Amino acid sequence: MPRRGPPGSVDLVIEATELTRRYGRTLAVDRLTFTVRPGVVTGFLGPNGAGKTTTLRMVLGLNRPTSGTVTVDGRPFAGLPRGLRHVGALLDAHDVHGGRTARAHLAALAAGNGLPRGRVAEVLAEVGLADAAGRRIDGFSLGMKQRLGIAAALLGDPPVLLFDEPLNGLDPEGVRWVRGLFGRLADEGRTVLVSSHLMREMEQTAEELIVIGRGRLIAAGSLRDFAAGGTPPRVAVRTPDADALVAALTGEGATVRAEDDGSYTVTGLTADRIGDLAFTHRARLYELGPRAASLEEAFMALTEDSVEYATEAAR
Ligand SMILES: Nc1ncnc2c1ncn2[C@@H]1O[C@H](COP(=O)(O)OP(=O)(O)OP(=O)(O)O)[C@@H](O)[C@H]1O
Numbered sequence: 001m002p003r004r005g006p007p008g009s010v011d012l013v014i015e016a017t018e019l020t021r022r023y024g025r026t027l028a029v030d031r032l033t034f035t036v037r038p039g040v041v042t043g044f045l046g047p048n049g050a051g052k053t054t055t056l057r058m059v060l061g062l063n064r065p066t067s068g069t070v071t072v073d074g075r076p077f078a079g080l081p082r083g084l085r086h087v088g089a090l091l092d093a094h095d096v097h098g099g100r101t102a103r104a105h106l107a108a109l110a111a112g113n114g115l116p117r118g119r120v121a122e123v124l125a126e127v128g129l130a131d132a133a134g135r136r137i138d139g140f141s142l143g144m145k146q147r148l149g150i151a152a153a154l155l156g157d158p159p160v161l162l163f164d165e166p167l168n169g170l171d172p173e174g175v176r177w178v179r180g181l182f183g184r185l186a187d188e189g190r191t192v193l194v195s196s197h198l199m200r201e202m203e204q205t206a207e208e209l210i211v212i213g214r215g216r217l218i219a220a221g222s223l224r225d226f227a228a229g230g231t232p233p234r235v236a237v238r239t240p241d242a243d244a245l246v247a248a249l250t251g252e253g254a255t256v257r258a259e260d261d262g263s264y265t266v267t268g269l270t271a272d273r274i275g276d277l278a279f280t281h282r283a284r285l286y287e288l289g290p291r292a293a294s295l296e297e298a299f300m301a302l303t304e305d306s307v308e309y310a311t312e313a314a315r
Pocket of ligand 1 (some may be wrong): 023026027028029046047048049050051052053054055197
């Protein structure tokens, strides 16, 4: 695939401004403002029902916003002249005609969008389905359907790609493959937006994150900043003299949590202070150092806040 503009070029930006969608009494998307840039994989994260699918459908012009706007390359998707050549999307892996073969499905899509037939074999090979090209889709596993959906998104060789929960149903090898593919697509300068309701799926997938809850923006920024800002500093400790050390640490007001691997996570004291206390209490230390913040915890903390906020706002 051709290389595109350098990361940071502004032409392929997805821009949502005060984007809102109401279904009857449900506010599915609530004044959402965000920017998705090319050259990095951006994770679109939120619990079930947060409004991710509704937002992606509005980007694609499949749902109309109740108010606000969302544009790709400065224009609503419907106004883009090149359709599938401009934006490729996987929304629902099950949304395919099961009686067709993978090849026939993609060939119909190519024909309907004025794309060269030769792309079909290329994208099937790219997603690892070359050997299954002649098989009927209704015999496909969910993982194979996800690969087929990704192949369809790639068909027009588009600079902007949207994937809704693409890791669902993939085995560990499939997850590793898809992460590599998304990274490569971003390295080529494309804009890649990937939704998920699981933070742990995003940890090794996305560089940037947009987190929503109940239709609202909760946080946006780099994964690294997100992890750093989400929880107070924590220290990892390993000791064969746990009873003495834990008593000493909690006596100083620290919170100590035992981990599955036999280590402890300490909050509320610096590593220096923990070292001093261990020395005083004759507890041997096998490990003492910073414990990387768990993104899962940061995510839970942030979404909890959004629920509280929503409750307060409703009063
Ligand atoms: N066509 C519709 N009619 C009525 N309500 C809808 C419709 N589509 C979505 N909703 C509601 O809007 C809210 C957001 O749904 P949406 O599917 O966008 O969330 P999501 O973040 O993609 O969730 P999930 O991870 O469960 O797919 C939910 O409360 C949902 O019930």
